[in-house]
Amino acid sequence: MDGFLDLLTLPAVQRSAIGLLIAAVGLPIVGVFIIGLDIIAVRFAMMHVALLGIAVGLLTGLDPMLCGLAACALAGAGVAPLARRPTGLPGAMGLLMTFAIAAALLVLSVSGVNATGAFELLWGSILATRDIDLYVLGALALVVHVLFWRWRRQLALLLFDRELALCSGVAAGPLLLALLVVIAVAIGASIRLTGALLVDALTILPALGARNLGRSLRSMVAWAIALGITGNSIGFVVALLLDQPPGPVLVLVAGTLTLLTYLIPEGARDAIDPGRRAGRGGDPVSAGQRMWQH
Amino acid sequence: MTAAAIRFDSVTCRYGRRTAVDRVDLDIAAGEHVALTGANGSGKTTLLRAALGLHPTAGGTISVGGTPADSRSEWTRRRRDVAWVPQRLTPGRFPLLVDELLDSGGDPAAARAAANQLGVAGLGSRPLHTLSGGQLQRVFLARALGAVAAGARALFADEPTAALDFDGQEQVATLLARLPVTVVVVSHDRAMSRACDRVAEMAAGKLRVV
Numbered sequence: 001m002d003g004f005l006d007l008l009t010l011p012a013v014q015r016s017a018i019g020l021l022i023a024a025v026g027l028p029i030v031g032v033f034i035i036g037l038d039i040i041a042v043r044f045a046m047m048h049v050a051l052l053g054i055a056v057g058l059l060t061g062l063d064p065m066l067c068g069l070a071a072c073a074l075a076g077a078g079v080a081p082l083a084r085r086p087t088g089l090p091g092a093m094g095l096l097m098t099f100a101i102a103a104a105l106l107v108l109s110v111s112g113v114n115a116t117g118a119f120e121l122l123w124g125s126i127l128a129t130r131d132i133d134l135y136v137l138g139a140l141a142l143v144v145h146v147l148f149w150r151w152r153r154q155l156a157l158l159l160f161d162r163e164l165a166l167c168s169g170v171a172a173g174p175l176l177l178a179l180l181v182v183i184a185v186a187i188g189a190s191i192r193l194t195g196a197l198l199v200d201a202l203t204i205l206p207a208l209g210a211r212n213l214g215r216s217l218r219s220m221v222a223w224a225i226a227l228g229i230t231g232n233s234i235g236f237v238v239a240l241l242l243d244q245p246p247g248p249v250l251v252l253v254a255g256t257l258t259l260l261t262y263l264i265p266e267g268a269r270d271a272i273d274p275g276r277r278a279g280r281g282g283d284p285v286s287a288g289q290r291m292w293q294h
Numbered sequence: 295m296t297a298a299a300i301r302f303d304s305v306t307c308r309y310g311r312r313t314a315v316d317r318v319d320l321d322i323a324a325g326e327h328v329a330l331t332g333a334n335g336s337g338k339t340t341l342l343r344a345a346l347g348l349h350p351t352a353g354g355t356i357s358v359g360g361t362p363a364d365s366r367s368e369w370t371r372r373r374r375d376v377a378w379v380p381q382r383l384t385p386g387r388f389p390l391l392v393d394e395l396l397d398s399g400g401d402p403a404a405a406r407a408a409a410n411q412l413g414v415a416g417l418g419s420r421p422l423h424t425l426s427g428g429q430l431q432r433v434f435l436a437r438a439l440g441a442v443a444a445g446a447r448a449l450f451a452d453e454p455t456a457a458l459d460f461d462g463q464e465q466v467a468t469l470l471a472r473l474p475v476t477v478v479v480v481s482h483d484r485a486m487s488r489a490c491d492r493v494a495e496m497a498a499g500k501l502r503v504v
Binding site: 035036153156157159160163164166167168169171173214215216217220 | 346347348366370373374378380388389390391394395397398399400421422
């Protein structure tokens with residue numbers, strides 16, 4: 001136990017803990033967006049797009065990581081028009097992934113850089129979190145929360161059905177564009193900060209669990225954050241106690257929590273979500289009744 | 295005859311090479327209620343979707359209130375002016391509460407009142423995917439009535455009684471007949487057709503009888 005407490009005094013461990021906490025507050029919302037848009041393959045696509053950006057950076061002498069993030073943002077914006085097609089976005093992610101890796105390898109070949117070396121620039125580890133990484137994570141979490149809380153009603157309609165959103169006055173095109181850019185940049189930056197494996201634990205897994213527990217976008221987001229914080233806290237403590245690498249332990253803990261949500265019976269889900277039992281909607285209101293009740 | 299509130303002028307829509315709507319001309323006066331009938335696949339739904347910008351036109355123009363829609367802002371205005379009850383009442387790929395749907399129509403209070411009248415009050419905290427087909431249809435109708443209360447000048451309803459029992463069909467037909475706005479309703483339901491001022495029939499993409 002003393003050894004564990006000693007570990008907590010290390011600045012690297014403290015930064016990692018803070019990073020995981022910030023990530024647990026922001027990234028699960030990105031996961032909810034990803035599941036809502038049915039683009040779980042986005043992580044793989046953005047990994048390859050970021051590599052293409054890094055390759056371009058190495059070729060041109062610009063900051064490779066900035067180029068990687070810019071490439072992710074452009075790719076997110078580039079696939080937005082495909083959402084109009086019924087199977088547009090999921091298919092687009094596969095296309096993007098293939099195009100990006102081919103283009104990246106070509107650019108790396110032209111620039112004379114070893115592909116493995118470029119990949120290493122993309123790989124991060126939560127234990128190697130720097131102060132600047134915390135600022136980036138914090139900024140990302142802030143942007144994600146602003147996007148969600150400012151446009152949550154519109155997002156609920158858009159993620160439910162794009163045509164319904166359009167017919168409800170939602171600017172579906174610009175909102176979807178913003179959503180995809182935020183997702184792309186968040187994934188690109190998170191891979192660099194936490195490592196590719198951990199990105200899934202921080203984004204997709206809490207959102208998958210929340211999908212089983214929440215019955216609206218808002219409750220899904222709340223559940224996703226709760227699962228994220230719980231999974232990250234338990235996973236990080238267990239990793240330190242067992243002296244194991246945090247990435248796989250965090251993924252296993254998050255995966256177990258998600259698995260448990262699949263095992264909860266429907267009736268028990270009602271019991272843990274008060275909103276499921278409440279019949280608060282549909283109250284007749286006099287203003288509207290004047291028009292319809294003759 | 296007053297100027298047409300809704301004008302379909304030689305409207306053509308295609309799915310790939312197949313022509314779904316073939317040079318349809320139809321004028322609908324302000325406040326007129328028109329039933330659009332015809333066999334499955336005759337182009338009724340596509341015509342309504344084209345009027346809302348949900349399906350591209352390959353030719354012709356569709357004006358609402360004398361104005362065609364070309365820009366994004368004009369389409370936004372068009373969708374505000376026309377309340378819509380979709381045919382495919384998809385439960386959606388993501389959870390959405392009944393209350394959230396009712397709030398999206400323009401006048402949440404009126405939508406809730408309509409939901410009360412249609413017998414689906416009290417479902418507000420239920421996600422749409424947990425409703426039956428009939429409940430879902432009534433909730434979408436209540437939402438559209440909320441949009442009319444908020445100022446929509448027309449209501450397009452695509453088979454709004456398809457999932458309802460006989461009493462429900464009569465109730466909805468009566469409710470729509472009372473609406474003081476232009477109504478275009480796609481329906482195979484005789485009660486609904488009888489409640490309308492005019493019946494237009496489509497066959498193989500063409501408007502056959504008006």
